[in-house]
Amino acid sequence: MSKSTFIICEKSYLIRKGLISIIEKIPDTRIVQQFDSEDEIKNLGNFESDFIIINTNLLNTKTQKILQKISNTSAGGMGFTQIISLSQKSEFKEINWVEYINIDDSQNIILTKLKTLIGNRKTDNPKSEAPDEISKREIDILKNIALGLSNREIADKLFISAHTVVTHRKNITRKLGIKTVPGLTIYAILHKIINIDDTEQIKS
Amino acid sequence: MLITKNIKMADVIHMNYFTLSVLNRFGIELGFGDKTVAEVCKIENVDVDFFLEIVNAFVDKDYFPKKQLQTFSVKLITDYLRKTHYDYHQIKVPEIESLIEEMVKACYSEKENLVLLKKFFNDYKQELLNHTNREETVVFPYTIAIEDAFNSKTLDNSVFDLMETYSIAIFQNEHENIEEKLFDLKNIIIKYLPQPKNSENCHKLLYALFSLEQDIIDHSRIEDKVLVPKIREMEKVITKRFGEKK
Structure with missing residues (x-):
């Protein structure tokens, strides 16, 4: 499963650290970058993330435009970057704030707000919640990998392009958590996709 | 901290x-x-x-990259790396082997699964051995020769010849992710292996695998983030010196 990524923009070291420690309590999250001055905000466009949490006291009319632009572009093809305000007043109305975090919010309130946002995002992007079970086609591919065939050979045998084989392999690895050919072979034997004897024939 | x-x-x-x-x-x-x-x-x-x-x-895996480690001599760094190799082969790998062996012995049904596991680890052990041997016989001596040449005032042609046949860039290219198979082995045990009745050994085995994996990742990090950049810089300087001489 892909991680939800955050950029945090806030002057106060203590608040940044506090926020980070709360975000880290949520599984599968990652802090990509931290900014603590108005000047640095200009570089926001160079980074990709799912969420930007920003204190409006770091914004001016110029950087506001940058932020508006970011909220309209997608991060790594995974949907639009969502912008969360870290201030009480709702200034900069042109920005499409998806949530407000107040300095007085308790940990639970902040956790609930963030988890809801992450949850919504996941359901908006069906791609990111693909089932971890491997498909029938992937089992076909896996079988041939375990038998020691190369991508090219598998492609020819199954009448698909080598590129498609590579894509399948990536998905198999992601779903099973196994990267190497010998590892995949063991998986295939344990799940009776191939027999031990099959592999020995190849090696000899 | x-x-x-x-x-x-x-x-x-x-x-x-x-x-x-x-x-x-x-x-x-x-x-x-x-x-x-x-x-x-x-x-x-x-x-x-x-x-x-x-x-x-x-x-702390995020501690790198730091300039300080760059200031230590290549000899000191490779000595440490050599000791980690020794550790793998003398302590960590034998420990894992004997744990697998015990599991095979204690197992009566579906023994073939564990035999499979044993073979997988055996292959891995050989791979690790080849990997560390190559580092000790080719890579480390090369880095020390480069450091010597870097420190010496005179230009020795033999170093230039050496650099013609090998460079740290080659090492970088051939430096495969040796920890990947350990990662697989862990996942196979955690997620897919039908659990033997005596799960105690299985847990011990996992602890040992995690420990070896962390060590190897750390080891590769020192090589990739410290040794390689250091040698690459030295190579540049030496090549430049030879250029000026000609």
Whole structure:
């Protein structure tokens, strides 16, 4: 499963650290970058993330435009970057704030707000919640990998392009958590996709 | 948390007990009472700054890249890396082997699964051995020769010849992710292996695999983030010197 990524923009070291420690309590999250001055905000466009949490006291009319632009572009093809305000007043109305975090919010309130946002995002992007079970086609591919065939050979045998084989392999690895050919072979034997004897024939 | 000179050595272990293997490689023995890192290092004749860099890099994976480690000599770094190799082959790998062996012995049904596991690890062991052998016979001697040439005032043509046949860039290319198979093995045991009745050994095996994996990742990080950039810089300087001579 892909991680939800955050950029945090806030002057106060203590608040940044506090926020980070709360975000880290949520599984599968990652802090990509931290900014603590108005000047640095200009570089926001160079980074990709799912969420930007920003204190409006770091914004001016110029950087506001940058932020508006970011909220309209997608991060790594995974949907639009969502912008969360870290201030009480709702200034900069042109920005499409998806949530407000107040300095007085308790940990639970902040956790609930963030988890809801992450949850919504996941359901908006069906791609990111693909089932971890491997498909029938992937089992076909896996079988041939375990038998020691190369991508090219598998492609020819199954009448698909080598590129498609590579894509399948990536998905198999992601779903099973196994990267190497010998590892995949063991998986295939344990799940009776191939027999031990099959592999020995190849090696000899 | 950053480990510093004035922290008690005992607290370093309390913080992360995997550091025991780092201590072991520096030849530091237990029983140091309340002595600080600096005091223990002094007694054991260990370069405390080097120890601190290595142990911090080990504990905190984000500690790299730091300039400090770059200042230590190649010899000191490769000596440490050699000791980690020794550790794998003399301690960590045999431990894992005997745990697998015990599991095979204690198992009566579906023994073939464990035999499969054993074979997988055996292949891996061979791969690891080839990997470390190559480093010790080719890569490390090369890096030391480059450092010598870098430090010496005269230009020795033999180094130039050496650089024609090998370079740190080659090492970088052929440096495969040796920890990937360990990652697979862990997942196979955690997720897919039909669990034997005696799960105790299985858990012990997992602990041992996690420990070896962390060690190897740390080891590769030192090579990729410290040794390689250091040598690459030296190569540049040496090539330039030869260029000026011609």
